[in-house]
Amino acid sequence: MQDSPPITVRPWYVSLIFALIAVAALLGGVWLYARIQNPFPYYGTTYTPPQTAPAFSGSDQDSRAYTFAPQGKTTALFFGFTHCPTICPLTLTYLDKVRGRLSPAQQKDFQIVFVSIDPERDSPAQLKSYVGFFGTSPASKMLGVNVPEPQLAAVARSYGAGYSRADTGSKTEYQMNHTTATYLIDRRGQLRLLWDYTQLSNLERVQADIQEVMR
Amino acid sequence: MKMPAASARMATQLAPSVQVSGLYVAAVPSVATESAAYLTLKNTGKTALILTGVSSPAARVGMLMTMKRMGAPGNALDMTAMKMVTDFALRPGQSLTFAPSGAHLMLSRLTGPLSVVGQTVPITLNFRGGAVLRLAAPVRRLQ
Incomplete structure (x- = not known):
C-alpha cells in the first residue's frame, strides 16, 4: 500500500493574512500612485520646489532680540504695519481664526509672525498692543517683529515682498503700499506656499494647507 | 431727547433715498x-446718488478709499x-458694498480707541446736492 502524497493544508488564518497583505499592498499602491499623479490640492500658491525661508533678525514685541529661525514650528509669516486700516487687521484676524481650528497639539507647533514694514512707527510697544489684540491665544502667541532699515529692505526682498510709502498729503502721515501675501513655512524652514489675503476667508482650505504641511 | 421741529424737518428734506445694511466699524x-x-x-x-464724503467724531479724517492691485491679476506677490x-456713484437701484478687501470708508487719526466691541460710532455720509445720512455704527471685530 502506498501512502498518498501528503496534502499540505494551509490554515485558514494564514490565507486571511496573505489576503489582507495583498489588499493593503494594492490600496497602498493605488494611494501612492494617486498621490504622485495628483499631489495634495493646495489652496495657496506653492513653491515648487520648496525654498529655504530666509532667516532674519530684529526685536520682538517685548523688545527682546529676535531671530527668525524657522526650524521647529510651522509658521505663517506676514509683512504688514499697524497703521494699516484693512488688509493687516483682516489678515491677522483670519490667521488667528485658522489657528483656533487646529488641534491643541498642532497649535503648539504653529506660530504667526507679523513683521512690520513700517519699523519707524511700529515700535515694539506698538507691535505688542497690535499682535496682542489680534492674537487671542495665550498658548500660541502671535509675534510682532521690528526689523530696522536697511536690513528690512533686504529681508522683504528675500521673500519677494514689497512695500513703499504712499503719501496722503501730510508729512507725518502716510500709508504703505505693500504686498499682501502670507507665507507658510514648514517646521524644517522650507517655504511651502503663500496665500493672498483675499484667499484667507476660506478658513477650511487654509487650515487644510497648514495641516498638510505639518504632516 | 426731543429734536427741535425745524432741524428734524431739515434732516428729512435732505435725507437721501438710500438703504443701509451691514453697517459696522x-x-x-x-x-x-x-x-x-x-x-x-x-x-x-x-436719481443717481453720489457719495462725496464720510466723517465721524471718532476720527479727525474720513476718506473714501478704494483698493488697487498693481500688476497682473492672480499674482499673490503683487502690491496692493x-x-x-473723491466720490462713489450709485445709479438708481444700484448697491455698493464697502468691505475690508475692497472699497472702504477709512477713519484716520482716530480720536480715541475703537477697541471695545459694543461701542457705537456716529458716521455721517455726505452726498452731492447736500443730502446727509447720519448713522450709528456698532464697533465689532472683523469677521
Missing part, C-alpha cells in the same frame, strides 16, 4: 490710529495700494 487695537467703516448702500431712489477717491 472694525474694532482695532487701542494703539491703532486707523480703522474703517463698512456697509452696503443701495440707491432706492430714482489704497487710493483715495
Whole structure:
C-alpha cells in the first residue's frame, strides 16, 4: 500500500493574512500612485520646489532680540504695519481664526509672525498692543517683529515682498503700499506656499494647507 | 431727547433715498490710529446718488478709499495700494458694498480707541446736492 502524497493544508488564518497583505499592498499602491499623479490640492500658491525661508533678525514685541529661525514650528509669516486700516487687521484676524481650528497639539507647533514694514512707527510697544489684540491665544502667541532699515529692505526682498510709502498729503502721515501675501513655512524652514489675503476667508482650505504641511 | 421741529424737518428734506445694511466699524487695537467703516448702500431712489464724503467724531479724517492691485491679476506677490477717491456713484437701484478687501470708508487719526466691541460710532455720509445720512455704527471685530 502506498501512502498518498501528503496534502499540505494551509490554515485558514494564514490565507486571511496573505489576503489582507495583498489588499493593503494594492490600496497602498493605488494611494501612492494617486498621490504622485495628483499631489495634495493646495489652496495657496506653492513653491515648487520648496525654498529655504530666509532667516532674519530684529526685536520682538517685548523688545527682546529676535531671530527668525524657522526650524521647529510651522509658521505663517506676514509683512504688514499697524497703521494699516484693512488688509493687516483682516489678515491677522483670519490667521488667528485658522489657528483656533487646529488641534491643541498642532497649535503648539504653529506660530504667526507679523513683521512690520513700517519699523519707524511700529515700535515694539506698538507691535505688542497690535499682535496682542489680534492674537487671542495665550498658548500660541502671535509675534510682532521690528526689523530696522536697511536690513528690512533686504529681508522683504528675500521673500519677494514689497512695500513703499504712499503719501496722503501730510508729512507725518502716510500709508504703505505693500504686498499682501502670507507665507507658510514648514517646521524644517522650507517655504511651502503663500496665500493672498483675499484667499484667507476660506478658513477650511487654509487650515487644510497648514495641516498638510505639518504632516 | 426731543429734536427741535425745524432741524428734524431739515434732516428729512435732505435725507437721501438710500438703504443701509451691514453697517459696522472694525474694532482695532487701542494703539491703532486707523480703522474703517463698512456697509452696503443701495440707491432706492430714482436719481443717481453720489457719495462725496464720510466723517465721524471718532476720527479727525474720513476718506473714501478704494483698493488697487498693481500688476497682473492672480499674482499673490503683487502690491496692493489704497487710493483715495473723491466720490462713489450709485445709479438708481444700484448697491455698493464697502468691505475690508475692497472699497472702504477709512477713519484716520482716530480720536480715541475703537477697541471695545459694543461701542457705537456716529458716521455721517455726505452726498452731492447736500443730502446727509447720519448713522450709528456698532464697533465689532472683523469677521
